[in-house]
Amino acid sequence: xxxxxxxxxxxxxxxxxxxxxxxxxxxxxxxxxxxxxxxxxxxxxxxxxxxxxxxxxxxxxxxxxxxxxxxxxxxxxxxxxxxxxxxxxxxxxxxxxxxxxxxxxxxxxxxxxxxxxxxxxxxxxxxxxxxxxxxxxxxxxxxxxxxxxxxxxxxxxxxxxxxxxxx
Numbered sequence: 163x164x165x166x167x168x169x170x171x172x173x174x175x176x177x178x179x180x181x182x183x184x185x186x187x188x189x190x191x192x193x194x195x196x197x198x199x200x201x202x203x204x205x206x207x208x209x210x211x212x213x214x215x216x217x218x219x220x221x222x223x224x225x226x227x228x229x230x231x232x233x234x235x236x237x238x239x240x241x242x243x244x245x246x247x248x249x250x251x252x253x254x255x256x257x258x259x260x261x262x263x264x265x266x267x268x269x270x271x272x273x274x275x276x277x278x279x280x281x282x283x284x285x286x287x288x289x290x291x292x293x294x295x296x297x298x299x300x301x302x303x304x305x306x307x308x309x310x311x312x313x314x315x316x317x318x319x320x321x322x323x324x325x326x327x328x329x
Contacts, residue, residue, distance in 0.1 A: 167229035182219035203324030249306040
């Protein structure tokens with residue numbers, strides 16, 4: 163075990179761990195929304211995303227243990243389970259990823275201000291990952307905006323998203 167992590171950063175890392183697990187719940191809920199509309203490609207993409215987000219939460223879980231901290235598995239909020247439109251799902255996903263990016267940036271700043279170089283280095287993976295997360299959700303949101311109510315275009319996007327492979 164390496165040096166013991168500071169209590170303040172341990173608390174905020176625990177908070178981010180729960181946010182990552184919430185992200186997994188959110189994407190799984192979005193997947194169910196599309197599944198019930200028989201849009202299997204959208205549902206698949208979001209299930210893969212849910213698994214990825216769960217993995218992000220586990221990175222925080224494992225890091226806390228490695229640093230002598232204690233992962234605290236607090237209650238995860240219930241995500242929404244209905245949206246006003248197909249497009250609004252990905253608008254919400256993009257906005258959600260923007261919020262996650264802000265939280266990661268705050269964590270990096272906190273680690274830097276506390277002189278916790280190990281945590282700052284750990285968080286750099288998430289900084290890079292968030293660029294990809296924002297880009298992918300933004301691209302889908304933009305495609306949905308362009309598709310509008312054109313079901314042919316929606317089915318093309320559905321087919322494209324159904325080909326997403328797990329990392």
